Amino acid sequence: MLNDDKQDRMQPSPADRVTGHLDDWEDLAIDYLDGQVDQDTKAAIAAHLESCDACASRLGVQHAVCNLLEQTSLEAPPTDLEDRVLGEILFPRQPAPVASRPAADKPSWWSMSWQRRFKAWIPATVAVVALLAAVISYGVVRGDQNSTMPTVTMTTVAPGVAAAQAPMTEAAADGSGENYSAAKAAGPGGVTSTTTGATTTAGAATTAAGAVTTTVNALAALNPTTSGVHTDAGAAAAGPTTTSPGFAARTSVTIQDKELMVSELKSAGSPVYFVFEPTAPATGEEAATQTTADFAQLITQFTGLQPLDESLSLLRTTFAAYVPRDQGSQLVDLLRSIGATLQLTVNMALAPVETTQAGTGDEFAALLRQHAAEIPEMHASRTPQPAVTDWTFTTSTLSPANQASAPPDWEAPDQAGAHVLIVIYLGA
Amino acid sequence: MSLRVIERGPDDEIDLDALFVERARKGDEQALTELYRRHQHRAYNLALRTLGDSWDAADVTQEAFIKAFRNLDSFKGEARFSTWLHRIVVNAAYDHLRRHKAEPMDSEILDELSGPSGAAAVVASGRQGIDPALDGLSAPLRRALMSLNEGFRFAVVLCDLLGFPYGDAAEILGVQEGTIKSRILRAREALAAALVEAGYELPVSRGDGATNQSGRNPLGPDGVTPARVIEEEV
Numbered sequence: 001m002l003n004d005d006k007q008d009r010m011q012p013s014p015a016d017r018v019t020g021h022l023d024d025w026e027d028l029a030i031d032y033l034d035g036q037v038d039q040d041t042k043a044a045i046a047a048h049l050e051s052c053d054a055c056a057s058r059l060g061v062q063h064a065v066c067n068l069l070e071q072t073s074l075e076a077p078p079t080d081l082e083d084r085v086l087g088e089i090l091f092p093r094q095p096a097p098v099a100s101r102p103a104a105d106k107p108s109w110w111s112m113s114w115q116r117r118f119k120a121w122i123p124a125t126v127a128v129v130a131l132l133a134a135v136i137s138y139g140v141v142r143g144d145q146n147s148t149m150p151t152v153t154m155t156t157v158a159p160g161v162a163a164a165q166a167p168m169t170e171a172a173a174d175g176s177g178e179n180y181s182a183a184k185a186a187g188p189g190g191v192t193s194t195t196t197g198a199t200t201t202a203g204a205a206t207t208a209a210g211a212v213t214t215t216v217n218a219l220a221a222l223n224p225t226t227s228g229v230h231t232d233a234g235a236a237a238a239g240p241t242t243t244s245p246g247f248a249a250r251t252s253v254t255i256q257d258k259e260l261m262v263s264e265l266k267s268a269g270s271p272v273y274f275v276f277e278p279t280a281p282a283t284g285e286e287a288a289t290q291t292t293a294d295f296a297q298l299i300t301q302f303t304g305l306q307p308l309d310e311s312l313s314l315l316r317t318t319f320a321a322y323v324p325r326d327q328g329s330q331l332v333d334l335l336r337s338i339g340a341t342l343q344l345t346v347n348m349a350l351a352p353v354e355t356t357q358a359g360t361g362d363e364f365a366a367l368l369r370q371h372a373a374e375i376p377e378m379h380a381s382r383t384p385q386p387a388v389t390d391w392t393f394t395t396s397t398l399s400p401a402n403q404a405s406a407p408p409d410w411e412a413p414d415q416a417g418a419h420v421l422i423v424i425y426l427g428a
Numbered sequence: 429m430s431l432r433v434i435e436r437g438p439d440d441e442i443d444l445d446a447l448f449v450e451r452a453r454k455g456d457e458q459a460l461t462e463l464y465r466r467h468q469h470r471a472y473n474l475a476l477r478t479l480g481d482s483w484d485a486a487d488v489t490q491e492a493f494i495k496a497f498r499n500l501d502s503f504k505g506e507a508r509f510s511t512w513l514h515r516i517v518v519n520a521a522y523d524h525l526r527r528h529k530a531e532p533m534d535s536e537i538l539d540e541l542s543g544p545s546g547a548a549a550v551v552a553s554g555r556q557g558i559d560p561a562l563d564g565l566s567a568p569l570r571r572a573l574m575s576l577n578e579g580f581r582f583a584v585v586l587c588d589l590l591g592f593p594y595g596d597a598a599e600i601l602g603v604q605e606g607t608i609k610s611r612i613l614r615a616r617e618a619l620a621a622a623l624v625e626a627g628y629e630l631p632v633s634r635g636d637g638a639t640n641q642s643g644r645n646p647l648g649p650d651g652v653t654p655a656r657v658i659e660e661e662v
Contacts, residue, residue: 026609026610026613027609027610030594030609030612030613031609061616061617062613062616064620064630065588065617065623065630066588066616068630069584069589070589070591074470074472074590075472075476075482076469077468077469077471077472077489078482081486081489082461082464082465082468084486084490085490086457086460086461086464089494089497090457090460
């Protein structure tokens with residue numbers, strides 16, 4: 001007698017199959033747990049469990065794990081995902097970049113992105129909104145808050161290697177698995193040298209061991225005099241990896257999964273926002289503030305970006321940079337790698353909270369324009385790193401678009417739709 | 429047939445999905461939005477729990493939805509929309525995993541980062557405790573899940589986490605239902621072992637209480653969005 005329509009009728013009499021142990025009738029065991037077996041089968045299984053502690057215990061485990069899993073709640077998708085999907089479907093992006101019109105004729109990048117909204121303004125529109133809930137875990141940073149912090153987990157390239165850097169990086173990206181093990185076998189005395197502070201973490205340690213990994217110290221590349229950590233840094237800054245040709249070659253190798261994300265940046269000038277919310281576990285307000293300051297400092301160190309004027313700060317500290325459109329994902333990875341090397345967990349599943357009511361975005365955009373001269377143009381690059389915790393990350397590098405570091409005026413980066421503006425602000 | 433049944437019944441949801449698909453094909457943006465909202469939670473969590481990274485999951489979910497919506501015409505209605513859609517998600521997730529195989533998991537780093545026990549992992553997750561509403565899965569469980577081989581992981585995520593019936597999961601993964609059940613059984617045992625090793629206590633009892641879980645799909649087509657008023661449209 002079957003008590004369920006969906007009961008598998010292929011088996012003439014499931015109860016007859018209940019011989020031996022669980023492994024011999026595992027499908028029935030699963031159905032038994034779900035109450036989806038007929039009375040005879042149920043009785044047969046119950047009888048076996050009475051006499052077999054091993055199977056009873058195994059079914060108990062099944063039950064427990066099943067319950068545990070079924071009780072877990074689903075995580076909410078990122079709030080911008082709907083717009084990313086529907087925006088792509090309903091407003092397919094132009095197949096080719098829009099020919100550059102005189103900037104004055106063009107609707108402002110802000111209003112262009114605005115027009116694509118069907119909803120009240122939220123701060124990442126069609127581009128990516130990411131709340132990076134970055135949280136410092138068990139005092140890795142806390143133990144060392146003085147001037148050694150700037151040296152956190154940076155790998156620089158030995159002078160003699162700088163010239164060969166770009167091709168090597170491609171090789172690393174191609175077969176990082178093998179290269180990693182080979183490099184690790186070779187030990188840290190390989191072709192790279194590592195700048196390490198007291199806060200060197202696991203991620204950085206592996207980077208150091210990976211002789212083929214060539215991550216340029218962004219800070220050193222930008223401000224060799226202030227880094228004060230490594231003499232090799234100057235040589236690395238002069239090396240070819242910070243130029244975009246070398247980078248372009250790397251992009252085709254390493255950037256695949258983020259292409260979709262980057263493609264979402266196609267709507268001209270749409271800024272990308274990142275919100276960092278550093279908090280420290282079990283610490284007071286003062287410590288949290290300190291954490292925010294630390295984090296701002298680290299962003300500066302890793303990206304070379306300086307905080308914008310306070311009048312532009314949305315919350316506490318705000319950074320902004322123009323990044324070539326197709327390198328947006330590198331910056332994303334750079335930011336993630338900041339979290340990784342500090343053992344921060346970066347959670348991008350949530351959207352910024354009430355920091356942005358309608359109207360705020362326009363005001364912010366206007367403010368940004370006033371400060372356009374302060375916003376540097378950067379190039380981003382990244383090198384793959386092994387997985388840490390449950391996500392893989394890359395170590396990325398930002399470098400000035402031109403060595404003269406002349407800040408572009410507001411129109412220039414976006415004129416050909418070539419750049420995106422990326423804004424990073426630290427949450428409270 | 430009541431609307432409530434349409435909303436709740438796993439067997440009836442196809443009607444509503446089919447309705448929206450039909451409209452979406454004719455260019456009804458609202459129907460498209462509706463389809464997205466009905467399935468976004470499960471699709472996203474499928475990617476999230478099989479890839480283990482929220483950023484990658486968002487990418488993969490986006491990719492899958494876009495692919496599905498652009499190819500609505502090729503959805504013939506032979507399968508349920510939900511099955512069809514999630515098969516696309518699974519394929520996108522597998523593709524993603526394949527592309528990223530070159531970057532190996534470094535168990536030493538994992539150990540160092542996560543510490544010896546689940547408690548450290550919870551700290552590492554950035555919160556002092558596990559908040560199911562925020563976290564969904566605790567860090568130890570998440571790691572245990574990621575330690576499963578892919579076949580097991582996809583099966584257990586589909587069935588136990590997302591509540592897909594075994595038959596649907598079999599269809600989504602393109603395997604026999606018996607295979608799914610076998611994988612589920614082994615996946616749960618592997619999860620239990622990994623959790624115990626991480627110092628996590630499972631409330632294990634003797635498996636003699638066969639609970640009746642005839643409604644083992646508690647989520648409906650979309651775990652969160654409440655039923656909408658659709659009377660005038662049906």
